[in-house]
Amino acid sequence: MTRVPTESVIDLLAMLAYGEVLAFDRMAVDARLAPDLRRRALLSEAAGAEIAHYRRLVDRLEELGTDPEQAMAPFAGALEAYHDLTRPRDWPEAVVKAYVGDRLTDDFVRTVAGVLGRRDRELVSEVVQEGRYQRLAADELRALTADEQARSRLSMWARRLVGEAMAQAMRIATERPALTALVVAVNGDANGDQSAVQLLLRRLAQAHTQRMSEVGLNS
Amino acid sequence: MTRVPTESVIDLLAMLAYGEVLAFDRMAVDARLAPDLRRRALLSEAAGAEIAHYRRLVDRLEELGTDPEQAMAPFAGALEAYHDLTRPRDWPEAVVKAYVGDRLTDDFVRTVAGVLGRRDRELVSEVVQEGRYQRLAADELRALTADEQARSRLSMWARRLVGEAMAQAMRIATERPALTALVVAVNGDANGDQSAVQLLLRRLAQAHTQRMSEVGLNS
Numbered sequence: 001m002t003r004v005p006t007e008s009v010i011d012l013l014a015m016l017a018y019g020e021v022l023a024f025d026r027m028a029v030d031a032r033l034a035p036d037l038r039r040r041a042l043l044s045e046a047a048g049a050e051i052a053h054y055r056r057l058v059d060r061l062e063e064l065g066t067d068p069e070q071a072m073a074p075f076a077g078a079l080e081a082y083h084d085l086t087r088p089r090d091w092p093e094a095v096v097k098a099y100v101g102d103r104l105t106d107d108f109v110r111t112v113a114g115v116l117g118r119r120d121r122e123l124v125s126e127v128v129q130e131g132r133y134q135r136l137a138a139d140e141l142r143a144l145t146a147d148e149q150a151r152s153r154l155s156m157w158a159r160r161l162v163g164e165a166m167a168q169a170m171r172i173a174t175e176r177p178a179l180t181a182l183v184v185a186v187n188g189d190a191n192g193d194q195s196a197v198q199l200l201l202r203r204l205a206q207a208h209t210q211r212m213s214e215v216g217l218n219s
Numbered sequence: 220m221t222r223v224p225t226e227s228v229i230d231l232l233a234m235l236a237y238g239e240v241l242a243f244d245r246m247a248v249d250a251r252l253a254p255d256l257r258r259r260a261l262l263s264e265a266a267g268a269e270i271a272h273y274r275r276l277v278d279r280l281e282e283l284g285t286d287p288e289q290a291m292a293p294f295a296g297a298l299e300a301y302h303d304l305t306r307p308r309d310w311p312e313a314v315v316k317a318y319v320g321d322r323l324t325d326d327f328v329r330t331v332a333g334v335l336g337r338r339d340r341e342l343v344s345e346v347v348q349e350g351r352y353q354r355l356a357a358d359e360l361r362a363l364t365a366d367e368q369a370r371s372r373l374s375m376w377a378r379r380l381v382g383e384a385m386a387q388a389m390r391i392a393t394e395r396p397a398l399t400a401l402v403v404a405v406n407g408d409a410n411g412d413q414s415a416v417q418l419l420l421r422r423l424a425q426a427h428t429q430r431m432s433e434v435g436l437n438s
Contacts, residue, residue, distance in 0.1 A: 021256070024263050028247030037240070037288045044243050045274060048267035055264060069256050 004115050004185050010064055011179040012112065014071035015172065016105070016124065017057035018079055023101060024051040026083050030094035039091065042140070046098060046133035053127040060123055074176060078168040085164050092144045096154050099137045099215065100161045100208075102128075107207045111200060115185045138215050145216035155218040162208055166201055173197045223334050223404050229283055230398040231331065233290035234391065235324070235343065236276035237298055242320060243270040245302050249313035258310065261359070265317060265352035272346040279342055293395060297387040304383050311363045315373050318356045318434065319380045319427075321347075326426045330419060334404045357434050364435035374437040381427055385420055392416045 027047035034040035061068040088094035106128040113121045145151040173180050177193075184196040212218065246266035253259035280287040307313040325347040332340045364370040392399050396412075403415040431437065 021260060021263065024267070025247065025251070028244065028266065032244070037291065041240060041270070041273060041277070044240065044270045047247065048243070048270040051260070051263045051267040054260060058260070072256065 007178040008182040015075045018072040018075045020050045020054035033091045082168045103211045141215040226397040227401040234294045237291040237294045239269045239273035252310045301387045322430045360434040
């Protein structure tokens with residue numbers, strides 16, 4: 001028994017699924033920026049985890065009786081725009097991007113998971129759970145931000161990533177009322193859809209500030 | 220207890236490991252050639268499987284007390300040359316390449332696995348075992364070769380792939396006596412190293428002919 005309409009659940013899973021296939025693609029290419037094979041493998045393996053998650057989400061979409069490709073299509077524009085606007089130029093930027101993207105998605109999913117039925121709640125939680133790669137990325141980030149100049153540059157890059165992510169999130173919120181309904185359900189907010197979305201984005205930004213300081217970046 | 224020198228085992232695992240990291244990288248990029256998202260995910264997932272295998276091989280190399288990066292370095296030239304010389308131009312070529320590369324590696328590993336100790340025999344067998352992706356690739360190939368003109372073009376492409384693979388295998392055999400020793404051990408051949416290598420390559424070519432006809436390609 002789900003507490004939100006199936007349409008909203010499908011939108012959520014489809015957005016996450018398309019996000020995974022794009023993350024796989026971009027991280028696989030960004031891995032080439034690594035200064036050595038150990039680090040290259042690190043990001044490649046993180047990419048491999050994303051595509052494994054994709055499969056689980058798509059299997060669930062099929063189970064819900066929807067065509068995954070059709071369900072994902074509405075999210076292609078916003079998610080591709082995010083990646084096109086945030087191409088890392090070097091290895092530190094690639095690591096920050098992988099870390100920020102994963103953490104933002106995790107925070108968002110944790111926020112909305114509560115209104116999902118047990119089955120989907122467990123699925124999305126497993127898909128975003130903090131894994132070995134995220135810990136390794138955090139370690140790598142702490143090393144990369146040991147130097148003050150690097151920290152300043154990468155902090156700015158992280159802020160830009162969050163800015164672009166928030167802009168695309170707003171676009172999706174406008175275009176996908178079914179997904180916005182899910183955010184509204186989380187807040188139990190009577191003040192309307194847009195304020196619920198604003199509240200969610202504010203919370204995500206706060207969580208992000210915390211995340212950044214953990215790895216030595218200022219936000 | 221291994222029946223071949225550790226040096227040979229390290230060479231084998233290192234060659235396979237570097238092959239996996241390159242296969243991951245190239246398949247991830249080739250996936251962009253897919254005509255739709257379902258097929259793109261197919262090759263992306265196959266790439267994900269390769270990088271998971273890489274991790275297992277590297278863990279074992281570390282267990283054997285060697286530096287994985289140093290162990291892999293001697294194979295970079297030949298394996299990268301293979302990929303540089305065989306860039307797929309479209310989706311059918313990408314599928315043929317994924318299939319041929321995986322099958323050739325599998326046949327090679329099956330041939331030499333017998334002289335390894337139990338632990339490494341099991342590891343390499345698991346790493347190359349025919350999985351879901353290979354069956355899907357075989358199905359996709361059969362569909363792609365239904366048309367006579369496509370079959371002719373892709374058969375030629377498959378022959379080129381095998382030719383380049385054999386050329387690089389000869390290069391590795393010349394450069395890596397420890398690995399050649401493993402091939403000699405397989406044959407129990409008293410006629411010398413080069414004839415053992417020739418025999419192995421002949422066998423691989425025969426197995427390949429069989430493989431190709433199974434998916435509608437002529438060799």
